[in-house]
Amino acid sequence: MSEIEFTLKALREAVELTPNNFPLTQHYVRTLLDLTRYEEAESFLKIQLDALGQSIQLQVLMAEVFYRAGKNSHALAIVETLIASDAPDPSALLLHAKLDFRMGNVQQAVQRYKQAIEIDDTVTDDEFSSLLGIRTEEKEWSDDEEDDYDIDDEIIEGRIRIQNDDADDSGSMGKLEKPKIKFDQVGGMESVKEQIRVKIIYPITHAEMFAAYGKQAGGGILLYGPPGCGKTFIARATAGEVNANFLSIGINDVLDMWMGNSERNLHDLFEQARKNRPCVLFFDEVDALGASRSDMRQNSGRHLVNQFLSEMDGIDLSNEGVLILGATNAPWHVDSAFRRPGRFDRVLFVPPPDQIAREEVLQLKLDGKPVERIDYKKVSAKTHDYSGADLGAVVDAAIEAKLHEAIRTGTPSPLTTKDLLAVLKHIKPTTKEWFATARNHALYSNQGGIYDDILSYLKIK
Numbered sequence: 001m002s003e004i005e006f007t008l009k010a011l012r013e014a015v016e017l018t019p020n021n022f023p024l025t026q027h028y029v030r031t032l033l034d035l036t037r038y039e040e041a042e043s044f045l046k047i048q049l050d051a052l053g054q055s056i057q058l059q060v061l062m063a064e065v066f067y068r069a070g071k072n073s074h075a076l077a078i079v080e081t082l083i084a085s086d087a088p089d090p091s092a093l094l095l096h097a098k099l100d101f102r103m104g105n106v107q108q109a110v111q112r113y114k115q116a117i118e119i120d121d122t123v124t125d126d127e128f129s130s131l132l133g134i135r136t137e138e139k140e141w142s143d144d145e146e147d148d149y150d151i152d153d154e155i156i157e158g159r160i161r162i163q164n165d166d167a168d169d170s171g172s173m174g175k176l177e178k179p180k181i182k183f184d185q186v187g188g189m190e191s192v193k194e195q196i197r198v199k200i201i202y203p204i205t206h207a208e209m210f211a212a213y214g215k216q217a218g219g220g221i222l223l224y225g226p227p228g229c230g231k232t233f234i235a236r237a238t239a240g241e242v243n244a245n246f247l248s249i250g251i252n253d254v255l256d257m258w259m260g261n262s263e264r265n266l267h268d269l270f271e272q273a274r275k276n277r278p279c280v281l282f283f284d285e286v287d288a289l290g291a292s293r294s295d296m297r298q299n300s301g302r303h304l305v306n307q308f309l310s311e312m313d314g315i316d317l318s319n320e321g322v323l324i325l326g327a328t329n330a331p332w333h334v335d336s337a338f339r340r341p342g343r344f345d346r347v348l349f350v351p352p353p354d355q356i357a358r359e360e361v362l363q364l365k366l367d368g369k370p371v372e373r374i375d376y377k378k379v380s381a382k383t384h385d386y387s388g389a390d391l392g393a394v395v396d397a398a399i400e401a402k403l404h405e406a407i408r409t410g411t412p413s414p415l416t417t418k419d420l421l422a423v424l425k426h427i428k429p430t431t432k433e434w435f436a437t438a439r440n441h442a443l444y445s446n447q448g449g450i451y452d453d454i455l456s457y458l459k460i461k
Contacts, residue, residue, distance in 0.1 A: 188357030228389025277321030
């Protein structure tokens with residue numbers, strides 16, 4: 001028995017001896033989660049819930065298991081129930097905020113997170129606060145210090161803004177890079193590559209021919225598919241193909257808690273791309289910036305979408321030479337106006353890697369690691385529906401198991417095919433839940449056949 005298995009066995013026995021000791025139960029479950037043994041953690045908690053009743057603490061812990069395993073809908077079903085009462089559980093509110101953020105509902109995430117820490121400030125999560133752009137530390141003001149600031153008691157969406165005249169008001173600016181990778185370093189995705197060539201690359205490499213037909217270099221493509229399947233990687237390779245600048249934009253580069261700042265940040269980023277053309281302007285999690293306006297309750301979100309559409313249209317300033325790529329896991333949440341001609345008029349499905357591509361990913365992940373006669377074909381055949389990120393998790397887990405074994409025995413040994421196959425018992429493809437959701441949209445909300453590629457992948461006629 002390995003050292004880690006011995007530790008887990010001892011922990012479980014301790015929990016079984018003191019079943020009402022929640023801190024111990026929580027420690028055991030989170031240890032399983034850190035080892036990516038999600039199914040084991042889920043099965044254990046189901047037994048606990050049956051034996052001890054539906055305690056709030058155990059339910060929140062089960063929701064955390066689902067969240068860590070990527071089962072968003074399962075986690076939501078639990079936390080939505082726990083926060084529906086007059087006295088919502090702060091831990092459930094925090095987890096709901098993280099789920100909101102994961103699904104691109106940033107403003108909702110901010111509201112729920114603030115509600116959670118107002119109820120119980122011990123649930124404060126500094127890392128999550130940073131992601132949301134929230135300062136968690138409090139500043140105590142003396143009378144003298146307060147005189148140095150102009151206090152503007154303007155309430156913006158429930159917040160009181162304190163404006164420092166000396167604050168940097170330059171807006172958000174991204175970091176330009178010149179990627180060296182090209183399409184030949186991207187495994188698989190041949191159909192996606194060809195459509196990017198036609199829409200983005202050929203207008204630059206064959207500019208004179210396109211000009212003869214009145215076509216300019218520019219425009220947009222929306223990449224969608226399960227998380228971890230290489231959307232960002234192929235966007236960066238697109239810039240490498242045409243030796244263009246690359247500007248990667250995340251939601252934190254744009255969203256700001258103060259009214260009007262998000263729109264200004266977005267404009268500044270488009271301006272930066274225009275000044276450095278040819279430039280690939282890549283928006284990750286574009287559904288968080290361009291969510292459907294019909295679903296929004298607050299005007300600030302609608303203003304940001306309108307600003308985004310205006311920048312893409314290039315009404316006041318030309319976007320020639322600015323190549324816009326967007327990536328999303330939830331295209332059904334993107335405002336339909338983004339799919340009109342001249343905007344994201346190509347919507348491309350980026351599926352999980354096929355078997356050949358999975359072999360390439362595994363070889364890349366294991367490059368430089370101590371291995372012994374890995375049968376990449378055998379492992380890749382067992383990993384259908386695994387994303388590139390899932391394959392990375394498989395390799396990491398196999399390495400961790402080897403390290404524990406080496407520490408116990410004092411003798412390091414190389415990774416083998418057997419080690420990788422053993423890990424597959426615990427790490428399942430995270431794409432399956434995404435396809436469960438995508439399937440419903442493809443079957444029942446497939447206007448214009450936009451999601452036909454999903455049906456083809458799932459072999460649904």
